[in-house]
Amino acid sequence: MRYISTRGQSPSLSFEEAMLSGLARDGGLYVPETIPQMSEADIRALHGLSYEEVAFRVMRPFVGDGFTDEVFADLIAKAYAGFGHGARAPLVQLAPGHFLLELFHGPTLAFKDFAMQLIGQLFQEALERRGERVTIVGATSGDTGSAAIEAFKGLDAVDVFILYPHGRVSEVQRRQMTTPSESNVHALAMNGHFDDCQARLKDMFNHFEFRDKVRLAGVNSINWARVLAQVVYYFSSAVSLGAPDRKVSFTVPTGNFGDIFAGYIAKRMGLPIDRLIVATNQNDILHRCLATGGYQTSKVHPSISPSMDIQVSSNFERALFDAYGRDGNAVAQLMAELKDGGFHVSQGALEALREHFDSGRVSEDETLQTIALAQKTMGELLCPHSAIGVRVGEAMRDPATPMITLATAHPAKFPDAVEKASGIRPPLPSRMADLYERPERVTRVANDLTALETLISERIAK
Numbered sequence: 016m017r018y019i020s021t022r023g024q025s026p027s028l029s030f031e032e033a034m035l036s037g038l039a040r041d042g043g044l045y046v047p048e049t050i051p052q053m054s055e056a057d058i059r060a061l062h063g064l065s066y067e068e069v070a071f072r073v074m075r076p077f078v079g080d081g082f083t084d085e086v087f088a089d090l091i092a093k094a095y096a097g098f099g100h101g102a103r104a105p106l107v108q109l110a111p112g113h114f115l116l117e118l119f120h121g122p123t124l125a126f127k128d129f130a131m132q133l134i135g136q137l138f139q140e141a142l143e144r145r146g147e148r149v150t151i152v153g154a155t156s157g158d159t160g161s162a163a164i165e166a167f168k169g170l171d172a173v174d175v176f177i178l179y180p181h182g183r184v185s186e187v188q189r190r191q192m193t194t195p196s197e198s199n200v201h202a203l204a205m206n207g208h209f210d211d212c213q214a215r216l217k218d219m220f221n222h223f224e225f226r227d228k229v230r231l232a233g234v235n236s237i238n239w240a241r242v243l244a245q246v247v248y249y250f251s252s253a254v255s256l257g258a259p260d261r262k263v264s265f266t267v268p269t270g271n272f273g274d275i276f277a278g279y280i281a282k283r284m285g286l287p288i289d290r291l292i293v294a295t296n297q298n299d300i301l302h303r304c305l306a307t308g309g310y311q312t313s314k315v316h317p318s319i320s321p322s323m324d325i326q327v328s329s330n331f332e333r334a335l336f337d338a339y340g341r342d343g344n345a346v347a348q349l350m351a352e353l354k355d356g357g358f359h360v361s362q363g364a365l366e367a368l369r370e371h372f373d374s375g376r377v378s379e380d381e382t383l384q385t386i387a388l389a390q391k392t393m394g395e396l397l398c399p400h401s402a403i404g405v406r407v408g409e410a411m412r413d414p415a416t417p418m419i420t421l422a423t424a425h426p427a428k429f430p431d432a433v434e435k436a437s438g439i440r441p442p443l444p445s446r447m448a449d450l451y452e453r454p455e456r457v458t459r460v461a462n463d464l465t466a467l468e469t470l471i472s473e474r475i476a477k
């Protein structure tokens with residue numbers, strides 16, 4: 016299996032090379048050259064398997080021969096051993112025909128753990144075998160950062176720098192990033208929004224002298240391996256509701272478009288998915304784009320679902336690549352226009368996107384109302400991101416097709432919003448009970464590429 020860039024100018028790479036590289040050198044994102052297929056019989060054979068066994072069967076064809084079957088299965092087992100639920104991704108019924116996929120039972124209480132725990136294992140194994148070390152830089156609106164730190168802290172072959180927007184993540188998210196004491200962990204609080212953090216990260220990847228000097232690696236969903244690991248729970252949940260003999264739809268609280276793109280890959284592999292519904296908060300660029308074809312950035316409005324306060328949605332580029340018939344030049348042109356504020360998706364490409372994706376937008380008040388309603392009527396305490404999904408999923412579901420809404424974070428990561436809506440302050444799990452007492456370690460940084468590169472170079476030289 017080879018991986019090609021969405022901008023068409025970089026040479027193809029193996030899975031392992033693409034994983035260790037992050038962003039392609041032409042600025043594009045890696046995607047598989049072809050999508051492996053799972054037949055109805057293959058999907059039916061997933062019934063009754065453990066999450067780890069499903070993960071192995073779904074991901075194996077993408078991984079190539081960099082990892083043997085035995086090693087890959089072992090790394091999957093280690094990745095999910097620390098999850099707090101035997102099913103890893105349990106499905107609970109919210110209402111007739113509407114199910115919640117709980118993706119928050121991992122060590123940092125968000126769906127990011129599904130990919131990050133596995134990537135941590137894959138990086139460690141690959142770097143040890145190659146005798147290499149890397150500098151991981153990640154951009155986060157709160158959850159990717161804590162999941163990456165948890166997965167990579169204490170590893171000899173890795174330094175991990177996480178850029179988060181100062182003052183724009185929840186206190187729990189911040190403390191998850193600033194309290195680990197391992198010396199290879201560096202939390203950097205940057206002035207600006209998540210989009211600024213992500214833009215500086217991409218600048219570093221496009222500055223080849225720096226990139227090569229520090230051996231830069233990325234674990235945001237620009238990294239294909241992140242998306243791949245998230246494909247698995249689409250299969251496990253759809254199978255438990257009757258796939259391949261019954262179609263299901265998914266609603267996904269969306270920001271950087273990585274999670275829903277994983278659903279799209281599952282569909283392209285053969286999983287019978289009817290609709291993939293993008294649910295956004297008031298930062299609704301994706302909803303506007305799917306409605307009108309116009310992808311125009313505007314000011315980010317901080318919300319009670321801060322992890323989705325995103326305007327430049329990185330993985331949308333992967334969807335555009337397919338929608339434009341895998342024309343890398345067309346995608347490169349759109350991304351150049353995005354630098355000046357936006358672009359318009361062609362009619363043909365918009366129709367191709369709408370073949371798979373619908374969308375809905377939820378206001379702040381509606382998010383609070385949904386948290387309150389879900390708690391009152393279903394006894395389910397939702398985080399604000401998951402509430403956005405539930406609201407859209409309930410409004411848009413077709414009674415003939417089961418709807419699965421992804422619950423992307425634990426309510427205890429956002430206690431203020433949850434308490435405001437429901438009157439209940441969700442407690443942290445006992446293993447994190449002292450999070451508020453642990454000392455914090457963080458460096459304030461400016462939104463300045465040179466200053467960031469200098470800081471990173473100096474830290475890894477120590």
Ligand SMILES: Cc1ncc(COP(=O)(O)O)c(C=O)c1O
Pocket residue numbers: 125126157158159236268269270271272273274275322323400401423424
């Ligand atoms: C809790 C939560 N929900 C939803 C999202 C959106 O996911 P994606 O960026 O993959 O669209 C994020 C951030 O990525 C998140 O942290």
Ligand SMILES: N[C@@H](CCOP(=O)(O)O)C(=O)O
Pocket residue numbers: 154155156157158159160234235236237270271273322323329
């Ligand atoms: N919501 C994310 C933003 C980064 O997304 P990623 O999936 O590209 O890593 C976060 O919590 O950091």
